[in-house]
Amino acid sequence: MEKLDFTFRCSGERVESAAVSVLVGVVSSGNLEVFIEKGGDPSCCRVEVATSHGGFERAWRTLFADFLFQYDLSGYAIWINDAGAVPAVVKLRLHQAVEELMEKGR
Amino acid sequence: MEQWQHLREGKRRRLERARQIAPSKIVRHEQTVDLLQAVIEKGDRVCIEGDNQKQADFLAAALARCDAGAVSDLHMIMSSISLPEHIALFEKGIARTVDFCYSAREGARLASLVANRKISIGAIHTYPELYARYFMDLTPHVSLICADAADGAGNLYTGFNTEDTAVIAEATAFRNGVLIAQVNEIVDALPRTDIPGDWVDFVVKSPSPYSITPLFTRDPADLNEIKILMAMMVIKGIYAPYGVRYLNHGIGYNTAAIELLLPTYGEALGLKGSICTHWMLNPHPTLIPAIESGFVQAVYCPGSEVGMEEYIRARPDIFFTGHDGSMRSNRCLAHLAGHYALDLFIGSTLQIDTRGNSSTATVGRIAGFGGAPNLGCDARGRRHGSPAWLKAGQEQARYAKRSLPRGRKLVVQIVETFQERGTPTFVEELDAVKLMRDMGQEIPPVMVYGDDVTHIVTEEGIANLLLCRNEEERIQAVRGVAGYTPAGLRRSAAAVGNLIARGVITRPQDLGIRWSDASTDLLAARSVRELVEWSKGLYRPPRQFIRW
Numbered sequence: 037m038e039k040l041d042f043t044f045r046c047s048g049e050r051v052e053s054a055a056v057s058v059l060v061g062v063v064s065s066g067n068l069e070v071f072i073e074k075g076g077d078p079s080c081c082r083v084e085v086a087t088s089h090g091g092f093e094r095a096w097r098t099l100f101a102d103f104l105f106q107y108d109l110s111g112y113a114i115w116i117n118d119a120g121a122v123p124a125v126v127k128l129r130l131h132q133a134v135e136e137l138m139e140k141g142r
Numbered sequence: 143m144e145q146w147q148h149l150r151e152g153k154r155r156r157l158e159r160a161r162q163i164a165p166s167k168i169v170r171h172e173q174t175v176d177l178l179q180a181v182i183e184k185g186d187r188v189c190i191e192g193d194n195q196k197q198a199d200f201l202a203a204a205l206a207r208c209d210a211g212a213v214s215d216l217h218m219i220m221s222s223i224s225l226p227e228h229i230a231l232f233e234k235g236i237a238r239t240v241d242f243c244y245s246a247r248e249g250a251r252l253a254s255l256v257a258n259r260k261i262s263i264g265a266i267h268t269y270p271e272l273y274a275r276y277f278m279d280l281t282p283h284v285s286l287i288c289a290d291a292a293d294g295a296g297n298l299y300t301g302f303n304t305e306d307t308a309v310i311a312e313a314t315a316f317r318n319g320v321l322i323a324q325v326n327e328i329v330d331a332l333p334r335t336d337i338p339g340d341w342v343d344f345v346v347k348s349p350s351p352y353s354i355t356p357l358f359t360r361d362p363a364d365l366n367e368i369k370i371l372m373a374m375m376v377i378k379g380i381y382a383p384y385g386v387r388y389l390n391h392g393i394g395y396n397t398a399a400i401e402l403l404l405p406t407y408g409e410a411l412g413l414k415g416s417i418c419t420h421w422m423l424n425p426h427p428t429l430i431p432a433i434e435s436g437f438v439q440a441v442y443c444p445g446s447e448v449g450m451e452e453y454i455r456a457r458p459d460i461f462f463t464g465h466d467g468s469m470r471s472n473r474c475l476a477h478l479a480g481h482y483a484l485d486l487f488i489g490s491t492l493q494i495d496t497r498g499n500s501s502t503a504t505v506g507r508i509a510g511f512g513g514a515p516n517l518g519c520d521a522r523g524r525r526h527g528s529p530a531w532l533k534a535g536q537e538q539a540r541y542a543k544r545s546l547p548r549g550r551k552l553v554v555q556i557v558e559t560f561q562e563r564g565t566p567t568f569v570e571e572l573d574a575v576k577l578m579r580d581m582g583q584e585i586p587p588v589m590v591y592g593d594d595v596t597h598i599v600t601e602e603g604i605a606n607l608l609l610c611r612n613e614e615e616r617i618q619a620v621r622g623v624a625g626y627t628p629a630g631l632r633r634s635a636a637a638v639g640n641l642i643a644r645g646v647i648t649r650p651q652d653l654g655i656r657w658s659d660a661s662t663d664l665l666a667a668r669s670v671r672e673l674v675e676w677s678k679g680l681y682r683p684p685r686q687f688i689r690w
Binding site for chain 1: 367368371558559560562564600601602625626631650651656657658660
């Protein structure tokens with residue numbers, strides 16, 4: 037189990053939501069759980085990854101940098117519980133989580 | 143006079159020897175090895191029928207049982223190397239050289255034969271390319287084919303799976319070759335005649351029916367959200383804007399997902415009748431919902447698919463069928479249609495380099511191509527227009543200097559950036575380049591050349607290579623959809639940002655696709671059982687696909 041911890045300055049579309057948190061995905065082989073929660077430093081987004089597949093720090097960092105360039109999640113924390121998902125699945129779950137957050141904000 | 147008769151004399155000589163063993167056209171199966179040893183001469187070009195579907199497996203096994211002292215140095219010409227008996231021919235020294243198309247199942251053993259110098263590979267072809275050589279420099283002296291049934295006169299019925307039989311029979315029969323057929327049964331009257339008996343020299347009723355693989359059956363239960371997301375992107379981002387009506391889908395789950403989204407997502411986008419009306423395609427069970435919902439108007443098949451027989455028989459408006467009601471397939475003619483008459487080919491692959499070249503060959507495994515290179519290339523001899531073909535041609539003409547209007551086939555590669563075991567699909571150099579050196583070949587086994595590809599689709603987005611202004615932009619467009627693979631991470635963020643702004647790269651959000659919509663709920667059928675229901679019970683899946 038590898039643990040990674042990142043902090044990002046965000047840009048892009050501001051994510052507004054009435055919801056305090058959202059959870060998507062499951063921790064099963066090749067999949068992951070994404071939990072997004074309001075709180076923490078309002079000027080940035082903190083990301084914590086726990087993954088069963090170590091050695092991909094650069095890919096994770098680049099993926100979040102891209103994602104948080106597209107969506108402004110300042111003042112949120114993202115928790116990832118990963119069971120070896122490929123980046124495609126990671127991205128899908130992140131997008132699903134943000135879509136759910138934004139829909140709850142309406 | 144005689145100097146013009148060598149081939150005819152050769153056939154007379156072979157038949158004379160054969161008649162010592164088998165005086166009539168119908169031969170007992172116990173005599174097959176003796177028959178082959180009598181007919182085949184040292185160094186002959188021998189074709190064993192067998193592609194990715196049906197196999198003349200009894201005759202292949204008989205040839206492999208021949209005495210290497212009696213039959214040797216053969217030059218095998220075969221669509222596929224897919225049976226252990228095919229490999230045994232080379233291990234025993236019966237055959238020395240091979241020209242072929244496809245070797246998926248035996249790819250690793252083939253690579254070891256090459257390493258041990260037990261085999262000399264002429265070339266790895268695409269199907270219609272090898273058929274073409276039957277009529278040029280690789281005409282068989284002896285061909286071993288298979289059919290469903292024969293009558294006493296040797297007329298053959300090939301049923302739903304004519305596939306390669308017609309083209310092999312034609313090349314052999316009309317150049318004084320010897321044509322030997324294995325059949326499942328001998329009957330008094332055939333449902334229809336697919337190969338005339340006067341082309342056929344010998345018929346053997348094999349002890350068991352020829353083997354056939356249900357290669358094109360994809361269980362909808364195995365489709366995941368990523369494949370559904372990519373299928374949505376293809377329908378909305380490629381099929382709709384180009385108005386793709388005439389097409390082929392490669393084998394694989396990505397394209398199965400597209401087929402299963404047509405009646406749901408495609409219908410919701412109002413695309414029925416304007417896309418995906420005419421197909422060159424094996425009868426994929428996953429196409430049943432699109433057929434039943436009226437999307438599909440016609441399907442011409444290179445082969446059949448086990449379990450689809452009764453469904454096809456009940457849909458003669460869709461499929462090409464004989465007066466007896468069973469389907470006529472013909473891989474050679476289907477590939478002619480696939481080369482000249484398609485708007486679009488879409489298929490998956492194992493590796494793509496940064497110039498868009500793709501290959502399924504990986505180190506230690508010689509997979510071959512099948513039909514993909516013929517479908518996945520622009521048809522430069524095409525002279526008829528269609529809206530999709532003309533639009534693609536106009537896009538290409540923006541940056542390629544052309545003085546006359548011309549069209550362009552859409553050639554789409556659809557891949558996930560990583561495969562299941564974490565292997566990156568995008569690479570700086572194809573394994574095919576190393577394989578070329580290992581095999582002593584002059585060219586690498588590239589499946590689709592980068593300059594033939596128009597679009598690359600990944601979970602990241604669609605790269606439209608027609609809109610790239612130069613080679614450097616193309617490379618950035620490929621890297622731009624290569625995600626977090628090493629080749630993707632070497633992209634220039636600025637260049638990719640510019641390609642997104644210009645619409646060269648389109649991401650799901652640029653197409654207005656909600657990621658949350660990429661759910662298995664969107665599939666017209668979520669299991670094989672639901673495919674059976676769509677077919678009103680006419681589709682009868684092979685046992686290995688029945689999970690209920």
